[in-house]
Amino acid sequence: MKARGMSVSDDQRAQSYLEKIGYYRLSGYSYPYRESVVVGGQTIVGDNFRAGTTFSEIVELYVFDKKLRMLILDAIERIEIALRVQITLTLGAFSPAAHRGPDFLHSNFSRRIDPATGRTFHSEWLRxxxxxxxxxxxxxxxxxxxxxxGEEPPLWIAAELWDFGSMSILYSGMRKTDQTTVATAFGVPSFQIMETWLRSLNVTRNICAHHSRLWNKASAVQPRWPSRTQCQILRHIEGDTHAQTRLYGTACICAYFLSSINPTSSWRERLKDLVSEFPSSKIVSLQSAGFPMNWRNESLWN
Incomplete structure (x- = not known):
């Protein structure tokens, strides 16, 4: 790493970090610090590091990302629990076994055959x-x-073993009127937006649970966003695809859900405090995570 241009002020300390974290895990955080050139309109990232790259800054970024994952997981846990309750209340109004009955679910989920399994999507979910x-x-x-x-557990017992992915699949398989009921409970303008938000949060949850890099990773799921007429509090990122598909978009979704689940939660303040700990750097910035200028002044965060 030193031979490629990285400044290492304490070899013994650096070696200790590498032995505990691993070179390849840490290298994901050093990737933005590598020199790059544009060839034929395509960016080619080289092996050497940019001038001013320090090992200590890479470690600071790693620690920041670790704290960030824990904070995002905290929000997703609250959302997951509240979502579980709303789904069981909505489906449970029809039957204690509504999650098992095709008639209580959307036909695309309960009757359409999945070519990969030869079973309906619902039957595979139930299995x-x-x-x-x-x-x-x-x-x-x-x-x-x-x-x-020999009996099957009722909805409210079975639900205690659903993970976030299972719930997002079931939500997508509910009838549209019931999806709307759940979305409305959280103030989400439409079930279509709610579906994509849940899929996006599930991807983020898996990243956090597997201790993967989060801070500048693009979302594998493109969330849908309400228009400013549907949701004034999110109007500041309307049309900003970069913000919507990076960490900032995920943080906005979490903050939006928490505003209805627990309006007095300190989570938004804790996120602002953590973001202020982002390493002081001339090479990387919070723009890579999608944070717009003056984002702290937006009403969503106040």
């Missing part, structure tokens, strides 16, 4: 949930299996 319940060692699951051997 995975039933397997999870059968394997579960949770006390509530063991109690139900002892007391009601």
């Amino acid at each position: 995975r949930q039933d397997d999870a319940f059968a394997r579960s060692k949770e006390e509530f699951a063991k109690h139900f299996k002892r007391r009601y051997p």
